[in-house]
Amino acid sequence: MRKHFTLLCVLLVAFPMLAAVHQPGFGDRRYSVTGMLEYSYNKTWGHHGNMDIQALMPINPHFEMEAKVQLSTANVYTGVVQLRPKFQVPVGELFIETDVLYKAVARNRLGDMTAALGVGYRMDYVSVTLGLFCRVLDNWDRSIHTDETYVVEPFNLLYRLEVFCRPQNNPWNLSFMFSNVDDYQMERMWQPLFSIGAWYDVADHWRLNFWAQCKPTGMFHLDATFYGATFRTGFTYKF
Amino acid sequence: MKKIIYWAVALALVACSEDSTLDMKGMFSPQGETVNTRFEQSKAHNDSVGEIHLDMLSDEYSIYVCSDSHITRKTHKNLDYFIAQYLAAHIPKMALHLGDLIDAQKNYPCADSILHQPGIAVNHQPTLLHPFPLFITPGNHDIYFKQWPIYREAFQTSVYWFDTKNGTKKLDLFICLDSAEGELGDQQTAWLKKLLEAKSKEGYRHIIVFTHTHLWKLDGSQGHTSNYAMEATYELTSLLSQYGVEYVWSGHQHARQSVTFKGVQYIVLNATKDSEKGQSYMKVGMGDGISYQFIDYPNE
Numbered sequence: 001m002r003k004h005f006t007l008l009c010v011l012l013v014a015f016p017m018l019a020a021v022h023q024p025g026f027g028d029r030r031y032s033v034t035g036m037l038e039y040s041y042n043k044t045w046g047h048h049g050n051m052d053i054q055a056l057m058p059i060n061p062h063f064e065m066e067a068k069v070q071l072s073t074a075n076v077y078t079g080v081v082q083l084r085p086k087f088q089v090p091v092g093e094l095f096i097e098t099d100v101l102y103k104a105v106a107r108n109r110l111g112d113m114t115a116a117l118g119v120g121y122r123m124d125y126v127s128v129t130l131g132l133f134c135r136v137l138d139n140w141d142r143s144i145h146t147d148e149t150y151v152v153e154p155f156n157l158l159y160r161l162e163v164f165c166r167p168q169n170n171p172w173n174l175s176f177m178f179s180n181v182d183d184y185q186m187e188r189m190w191q192p193l194f195s196i197g198a199w200y201d202v203a204d205h206w207r208l209n210f211w212a213q214c215k216p217t218g219m220f221h222l223d224a225t226f227y228g229a230t231f232r233t234g235f236t237y238k239f
Numbered sequence: 240m241k242k243i244i245y246w247a248v249a250l251a252l253v254a255c256s257e258d259s260t261l262d263m264k265g266m267f268s269p270q271g272e273t274v275n276t277r278f279e280q281s282k283a284h285n286d287s288v289g290e291i292h293l294d295m296l297s298d299e300y301s302i303y304v305c306s307d308s309h310i311t312r313k314t315h316k317n318l319d320y321f322i323a324q325y326l327a328a329h330i331p332k333m334a335l336h337l338g339d340l341i342d343a344q345k346n347y348p349c350a351d352s353i354l355h356q357p358g359i360a361v362n363h364q365p366t367l368l369h370p371f372p373l374f375i376t377p378g379n380h381d382i383y384f385k386q387w388p389i390y391r392e393a394f395q396t397s398v399y400w401f402d403t404k405n406g407t408k409k410l411d412l413f414i415c416l417d418s419a420e421g422e423l424g425d426q427q428t429a430w431l432k433k434l435l436e437a438k439s440k441e442g443y444r445h446i447i448v449f450t451h452t453h454l455w456k457l458d459g460s461q462g463h464t465s466n467y468a469m470e471a472t473y474e475l476t477s478l479l480s481q482y483g484v485e486y487v488w489s490g491h492q493h494a495r496q497s498v499t500f501k502g503v504q505y506i507v508l509n510a511t512k513d514s515e516k517g518q519s520y521m522k523v524g525m526g527d528g529i530s531y532q533f534i535d536y537p538n539e
Contacts, residue, residue, distance in 0.1 A: 043425045044470040108477035110501070112469065135456075139501045148499045153456045188456050190465030218420035219266045220465040223383045225273050225420060227468055 029064065032056045036209060036234025040072075043227055045107075048074040052234065054183070062086060070184045075107040078184045092123035097131060101186055109140040114186040118158050124167035129179075131158040133186055156180075157189035162197075171201040182213065190220040199236075207236040271385040274424035277377075277417055281396040282430070291401035293372060295331040298405050298526060303328075304449075305520040306337035306490025307510035309380065312349050314513040317536045321511060321520050322353060324534075326371060333403075334371070337490035337508060338378025338419065338451030347389045361394055374401070377419040378451040378491065398427055400434060402443065403525075411525060412443040418452035418489075421465050423475065435482035445529060446484045453489040453507045457496055464492040479503050486529065488521075495519070495533060511536070 038050035050072045058064040068080040079102050086095035097118040104111055118131020135153040142148055160179035166172065177195040180187045187193060195213040202208050211232040216224045272280070303325040308318040318340075325334045340350050354361050359371045377397045381390050390397070397417035403410040414434065416423060423431070439446065454476060456466055467475065479487060480501035487503060493510040509518040519533040 042468070042470055043422065044428070044468070044474045105473045108473045110473060110477065112473070137500065141501070146502075148502065151455060151457070151498055151500045154458065156456065185469065187469055188466055191468055215468065217422040217468050217471075218269075218379075218465075220421075223269055223271070223379060223420040224266055225269050225422070227422060228470075 029056065029058045031058065031239040032207075032236050034209065034234060034236040036211075036232050038070075038230055038232040040074075040230040041228055042215065045074040045076075048072055050184075050230075050232075052183070052232065061088075068183055075105075077104040077106065078102070080184065092121055095120045095122070097129055099133070099181075099186075101184070103185070111138045111140065112136075113138070114156075116158050116181070116186065118160075120160075122168070124169075125164050127160070127162040127164075127168075129158065129160040132156065133158050133181075135186070153188075156186070158186065159189070172199065174198045187215075191215075191217070192219060205238050207238060209234055209236060269420075270383055272382075272387045274417055274420055274422060275426050277382070277387060277391075277397050277419075278424060278427045278430070280391065281398040281417070284396045285399050288395075291399070293333060293401060293403045295333075295403050295405055295410065297331045298408070298410065300331035300333070300403070300525050301328065302523040302525060303332065303334040303520065304337065304488060304508060304523060305335075305511045306451075306508040307339040307378065307493055307512055308336070309339055309342040309510065309512040310349060310353070311342050311346055315349065315353060316513050317511045317518065318353055320536055322356070322359075324520075325373075326356070326359075332371075334373040335449055335488070336373065336375040337449055337488060338376045339380040339490065339510075340375065340378070342380055342512075344384045344386055344389075347386070347393055351393055374413070374415060374449075376415045376449055376451055377417055379419050379421070382419045398430070400438070409441065409443060411445040411447065412438050412441075414446070414448045414484075416448060416450035418450045418467070421452055422467055422471055428474070428478075432478055435478065435484070439482040444527065445486070445525070446482070447486045447488065448479060448484050449488040451489060452491050453496070454487070454505055455496070455498055455500075455507075457498060458494075476500055476503065493518075506531070509533070 034054040036052040038052060040050055041047050050070050052068065052070045054066065054068045056064065056066050062085060064084045064086065066082040070078040081100050083098045084095050086093055097116065097120050099116040101114045102111065113136045114133050116131055116133035118129045120127065120129035133156050135156060137151040139148070158181055160177065160181060162175050162177040165174040175197040177197065178192060180189055180192055182193055182195060193213055193215050195211065198210040200208045213230045215228040217227040218224050303321065305321045308315065310318055325332065341347060354373060359373050361373045361375060375394055377390055398415060400412065400414045402412045414431070416431065417427060452466060454467065454472055466472065480503050484503050487505045488508065490508050492507055493512070493515060494507070495509045496507040498505050508521055511518060511520060516538055519535045522532050522534055524530040
């Protein structure tokens with residue numbers, strides 16, 4: 001686990017230092033740093049707050065990278081690294097999504113590591129990603145003197161469909177997302193998440209973000225009930 | 240174009256029919272009582288009938304465990320076989336059904352006639368007058384389409400605990416959780432924590448939890464079944480480990496599986512559904528240790 005944290009720290013410190021060059025990508029994606037605050041509630045953890053830091057690094061027109069960290073008052077800490085090779089096509093952009101997400105669930109003394117590989121396509125108004133991810137859960141108190149090992153969930157489906165009201169390079173936008181993953185979690189395939197996002201460019205370098213999510217359970221038990229919700233807001237500084 | 244419209248209309252009609260297993264309304268809103276309501280009603284029943292203490296008359300006894308029988312009015316051979324094997328065994332014993340007793344609505348009368356045979360006591364306060372105790376936990380098929388009132392009438396409770404003893408000697412603790420909609424809810428989780436806190440100090444030989452929905456998604460056999468939210472998975476597995484639960488028995492995915500996490504062994508059973516081949520039930524030997532074997536249903 002210490003190795004994972006070291007790797008994440010190196011990535012988080014090293015890559016924002018490259019953020020000096022303005023490189024417009026799809027939807028005018030520039031080097032940027034985002035800070036956000038969240039209020040969140042779910043039936044298991046109750047009311048809690050989160051602090052998010054994200055760095056977007058469009059290193060060249062064919063490759064971008066994101067690093068994200070979330071610190072939660074629920075005593076859960078999440079780090080994410082995303083590598084995204086991308087290819088312009090006559091209409092829109094194809095990309096390959098490779099994600100590694102580590103959630104240190106300190107309250108339960110366990111680690112949840114997921115690695116995802118997906119293929120995506122985005123246009124002005126729509127972004128679609130489909131892929132697979134693998135999950136490894138590790139007990140922090142696992143004794144080497146027992147037969148117990150990691151719990152591995154090797155194949156989970158990853159899906160994300162996001163629809164935008166305006167083109168993605170518009171100074172404001174509103175989006176609706178249906179997925180089983182978001183910036184800081186990868187849920188199993190039958191556990192969908194419903195999200196609404198919005199942004200407004202208040203100045204050339206500054207963007208104001210809003211984001212809300214509803215998480216039901218039991219949808220595929222044909223008896224859906226509300227499980228949790230998250231509201232997030234913060235600023236992005238675009239270099 | 241006409242075909243598309245025809246199929247769209249047909250699907251919409253089927254999807255909204257209460258007679259159909261394809262009713263999709265439940266994907267977006269609860270179609271009956273939620274898990275918190277079922278918990279409150281179960282707790283009220285449990286308080287009214289008192290605690291269940293099964294005297295096994297021996298330190299060693301057997302448990303017959305099956306899951307996902309999905310019976311219909313037309314077919315229930317495997318469940319009949321399971322009950323017959325259970326009734327025929329001349330040893331101290333009890334039986335558990337891990338949910339999805341029926342396949343869809345209107346099958347409870349059939350389930351009643353199978354489970355309420357002379358001598359069998361289902362979720363009642365068992366005494367020596369009932370030599371064949373059987374305990375059941377609800378699955379998603381048992382309660383959706385607003386079937387909880389029928390389930391409740393037949394089995395009274397969905398969340399409860401009982402223990403086994405030999406005379407005055409305390410043996411094992413069993414806890415039944417209602418996970419029929421893929422979550423336990425805040426009230427049931429709080430009840431479970433309080434119960435485990437108290438009971439883990441009472442010197443039980445083994446603590447076993449049984450419920451319908453499995454906790455892990457270990458392989459492709461679980462393509463069609465959903466689990467708990469990840470937050471609930473973290474919390475529940477840690478809670479069970481913290482208070483010395485040894486086994487969690489569940490069903491739901493129709494494929495056998497076993498994994499150990501944080502010292503708790505999670506066993507998922509095959510189905511008892513007639514239309515699926517190669518299925519089995521589990522026979523558990525309870526003593527100072529726990530042994531178990533899977534017994535195949537005869538395929539015809």
